[in-house]
Amino acid sequence: MKIHAIRARLAALLPRSPNRRIAAAWSVGVFLVAAATAPAVGISRDESVYVEAAEGYARFWSQAVRSPGQVLPLADRYYAANHEHPGFAKGVYAITHALLASGLGVTSHLQGFRFGAFLFAALLAGVLSLWGSALAGHWGGGLAPAFFFLVPAHFYHSHPAVLDLPETALWLATAYAYWRSIGGGGDQPRSGRWAVAAGLLFGATVATKHNGWFLLPLLFGCWFLSALPALLREGPRALAARFPLAFLSMAIFGPMVFLATWPWLWAHPLSRFRDYLAFHLHHENYAWMYFGSLLREPPFPVSYPFLVTVLTVPAGLLAAMCGGLLQSVARIVRALRGAIEDVSLPTEVLLSANSLFPLSLIAWPTVPHFGGTKHWMAAMPFLALLGARAVVITGRTLLPRRPVVVTGALAALALAPAAWQVIHVHPFGTAAWNELAGGAAGAASMGMQRQFWGDNMGRVLAALNEHAAPNARVWFQEATWLAVKEYQRDGRLRRDLVWATGPEDAEISVWHYHQEFRDKEFRTWTEFRSARPVAGVYLDEVPLIQVYARAGAWR
C-alpha cells in the first residue's frame, strides 16, 4: 500500500509528455553517472583556481547579505580572485558547495563544487533530448544526448567544476530557447516566454565565459540568412514582421544577468569590462603539441580544431555527425532553391551554423590553440543533434516499414565502441584519442598532446599516500598548490606531505608528461641521480605520469 502510494506520487512528478520524460530521464541519468564517476577525476589547474574563487564568492554573498553597505569593498575583496572570467558558473559552484559540503556536510568539498557541474551536464542532456525529440521523434530524443556524452572528452568534461561544459550547456539552451521563440523553425507559433528565456539564458552564457558573446551575432546571422528569401521576395517589411523578440530580450537581459552575477564589475563597470576584454583579446599562447610540432606562437594551423575533432570523437559517431552536417547543408541548398517544401530553413541554418562556427573560430590562425577540444565544445551538441537525426532519417529511408531496425542497428554500431572508449579512458579524458588516431598509443606516435593541466594527478594519490616517506617534500609539477590543498582538505592526500617548488628542493617528483616541459623531468634525473620511476600512471602503456624519488623517500 505504502509502496503503491509512493509510486503514485513519483508518477505524478513525472512529465506527461513522453519527450519530456525521455529528457528528464537523460538529465537524471547524466547527473547520477557524473556524480558517481567524478571522484576518480583529478583536479585540473583551472578547476583548482575556480573552486578557490567560488569559495570566496560564497563568502562575499553571505557577508553582503549581512552588510549591504559594504557590498563594493566586499566585491573587490572576494571577486578579485580569477576576475578574468565572469561569475555565473562559479557562483553555482559556490552555492552547491556551500549547501552540500559546508552546510549539510553530505559531500566532500570537491564533490560539493562539482555538483554544480553535474547540474550543467544534466541541463545539457535534457535540452539535447528535447531538441532531438523535436527534430527526429523519440529516437532523436534518446540518441542525441548519447551522441554527445559518449565522446570521451565530453564525458570527462561533465565532471570538473570548470567553465567549458557549462558554457556549452548554456549556449545550447540559449539556441534552443531562441529556436522555440521563433516557433521551432516555423511549424509552431512564436513565443514571448521563450524569447524571455533566451534572453536570460544568453545572460547566463556570457556570464560564464567570454565566447558566449559570439552567440548573439551568430544567431542574428542565422536569422538573417533564413529570412533572406523572404527579403528578396517581399522587401524589408518582411524582415520587420519576422524580427525575433529573442534578440531584444538577449540585448536587454544579457548584460543585466552578466552584471548582476559578477560583482567584480560593480565598482568600476566600464574600466573592468574593458580590462576583461583586453585580457581575452591578448590571451597568452600556451605551448601545444600537434603532429610532432610544438605550437607556441601564431600563426597556428587552421586544420587544428578539425583534425583534433576527427581524432578524438569515436569514429562511428564522427561518421554520423559528419553525415548529419552534410545532410543539413544539402537541405539548406535545396530549400534555397525551393526544391523541398517540408524543410525548415531557420532550423537547418541554426543547426549547421552552430556546428561549424565554434570550430571555425578556433581555426583562426591567431586565436590561441590549446586546451584540446573544449574550446570548440559548443559545436558538439549541434553535431550530436544532426548525427542523431541523420541516423533516424537513414532508418526511415532504408527500411520505411521497420525503420527501428536500421536506426537501432546503426545507433548500436556508433554508440557501442564509443561507450567502450569512455569506460576504457575514464578518468583520463584529456588524454583520450579515438580509434582513427590509434588511441593514446597512436596519438603518442603521431606526436600529439598527451594530456593537459594536471588532472591525472588523482591516480597517483593512493601510491603517494602509501609509499612517500613521512613529511616528504613533493614536487607536484602540473598540479597546482591549490589542487594539492584541496586533495589534502578532502583527506585524499596525506597532510604531512610538503609542497616543493622543483626537483632541486624535492624528495619526490610527480612528473606529468608534457613534451614542452621535458627539461624538468631530465633535471629530476640529475637531481635524484636516477632515471628510474618508482611508480607511474599509464594509458595503453603511454606514460601520463611518472613518479621519481630520491633514495629513501619512497618506502
Next chain:
Amino acid sequence: MLLAAGVAGLGVYGIWFSATLPSRLPSLVDWQAAAALVARDAAVGDVVALAPPWAERAREFFPERLPLHPDVPLPVLAFPSYRDEELLGVRRVWLVSLPQAPGYSARVAQDLASRSSAVDGPQQLGALQVTRYDLRAPTTPLYYFPDHLPSAVALRGEDLCESDARGGLRCAGAPPVRVSREVREVDFLPRTCVVASPGGDPSHPLTIEFPDVPMGRALRGHIAAAGDAGQGTGSPVRMSVRVDGEDLGEVDEPAGHTGWHPFAFDTTRFAGRSLPVSLRLSFARPAREPTCLAAATLP
C-alpha cells in the same frame, strides 16, 4: 546509404580496435620478463632502446645498473631515430619493441640494423620483442668531458670558481654562474652534458680546464641551448678550444639555433699524450637558457 555504410563500417572498426587493443600491448609480466632477460645477459657497453620511443614505462622495470657490475650503468634510450646518434661507448643495443602497438614504426629497428654487424632475435615475450644489435663499429671514447667535471677547474674571467655541495662549480659574480654535469633537454631529448649558465657579464668568459686529458685523433662533441627548446631567446655562444695552451679552434652557436649541434677537431698531432684541455665559453649577452656541452676525445 553512404551514411549507413560509414557509421556501420567505422562502428565495426571501433569495436575491433577496442577489443584487440589489450592483446597488442604488453602486460606487466611481459615487461618483467623482458627486464629479467636483459638484466641476465647485459654486459658492459650495453644500452636498452625503446620502440616506439614513448614506451618509457620500460624505465620502471629495467635495472639502471648491471646486476653483476653495480658500478656500470645500463641506460634506457628513447630516441626516435638512431641513424645519427653517436652512441659513444655503446657496443650492443637491446631493442625492446612493441610491434603491435598502434602507430608502431620499424624505423628504430632499421636504424639499428643498418649499424650492426650481428642481430640476435627478435625474442617474443608476450606483446614485447627483444632484439640485440651488436654495433659494427662501436665508438669508445678515451675521455668523456662531462664525466670528469669534478677534476676540472673553472674560471670566470680571471676569478677561480669553487666546488659546490652538489658536485658542480660555482663562480662568484652577479648573477653567479654554475657549471655542472647534468641531463638536460635538447630538442625534447635527454643529453648528458656540462651545463654552464651564461651569467650576466659578457666581458668575463667562462673557462673550464680539464687536466690530463688522454688525446687521440679527434675531439668531437655537441653544443646546444638546454631546456625550453624552441624558445630561441638565448645568447650567441662562442666556444674556443685549447689543447696544452694551443688554440685548436672555435665553435659558434648562434642564438635561437635550437638543436644538438656537432663539432669536431682533428687532434692527430696530440695523439698518445695526456694534455690539459680548456673550453672557453663567451656569451654575447645574458640569457635564460644555459649552454649544454658534451665532448669526448676519440682514439
